[in-house]
Amino acid sequence: MAQNYNINPYETSNALLSDMQKYEDNFECLRTLFAGASEPSISKVAGMPWYDTTDRLLKIRNSVNDDWLGVMHGNTEMKIWIFKNVANYGWTIDDSVADVVLAFKGNDSTGVTAYDTTGGGIAGTWTQPDHILTEAQIPAHTHGSAGAHTHPFYVSLGGPAGVSMDASFLVNNWWNTYNYASSGGAHTHTGGGSDEAHDHGNTYRPYASVGTLQFLNV
């Protein structure tokens, strides 16, 4: 790695040997992309490369020559998502991960949700969590006719006083209770629900390939 680039290595007044040495130095700078722990001290121009050995990142001077842009690099472990069905030259498809959405990881230590895990793994499920409806979450509804059915009934004795008594009263009072009957009227009842909203909890996460959000350390 070298940064001792000489922008003007040749002058007619220079000694040839001196110029030749500068050429060699320049070659080494170009070969190693001005590699160094700090940016090259020579005047910088748009498009000039610099391999920053501190950040371990190739950088290139931006178009207005006021900053360095990071050049994306990677290896077989750094997998990114591409909106395409085939791999370009230089890329390989990893088909071991399929049929999932992407998610940002949560806090490893909490474990509250499925995404609170280590990046680079699969977490979550496609099946939403079960949820028991409460009575208030049932939509308002009526029940259909219960059909013919019986109800116990009271009898009313005739006469001016209109004294009422039920069958058990009659039994308890020794009177003859045979031949009483029940009614069989069909009818409906009012609904019990209130149309309230319900959800399926906030811990549910769709099945996902969990990764981390990363950026170039320019």
Place this chain on the structure above:
Amino acid sequence: MAQNYNIECFDSTAGEGIIELQLMENNFECLRTVFSGTTEPSESGAGQLWFDNGTGKELLKIRDYNNDWIGIMTGDITHKIWVYSNSAGDGWIISTSVTDCVVSIKGGSYDYNKSGGQSGGVWTQPLHPLTQDEIPAHVHDSAGAHTHYLPTIQPPYSMYIWYVRAGSFGYTWPIGYAGAHAHPSAGGGLEHNHGSSTYRPLAAVGIMINLNI
């Protein structure tokens, strides 16, 4: 493509000008072609580039601090990636053809089982009719006082209710019931979910790829 780079292209004490100029020419060609070759250059140092054009490669690489080759990401207008930003940096263009969806990886047996670069899935969750067992246990309110009518005609003799009151003997018959009451619960209170594992949220379907180093 050239890899015949000579680091010591100049020797002030023992060098020969014509030979050294040739070495410099060779070096220029190596730099111009980024050390292109099917195998790595014989000499390399941190920051050095190498365009690996071996079979199935065609990948620009750079020598890292640890003297390993790492790939430099390349792409074209068909090579779209997701970025956590609202604007495109220099050299990038926002593709507005894909909006309002999550990101997924193709595969499986359902809506994501299609070619990458398309959309799959829907936002509407599949319908799920509740079964009676999935209704929570509940009661229905009283319908209020109401009457179940019995026949208004005098019933047959067999339905008479005989009684004795105040020393006299008589009979009557049922005339109805007007009591308010509730009906019993029908539900079983079982759990339910919203569809099987075939549901997928609407997503832009893509693939997982990495550099082929």
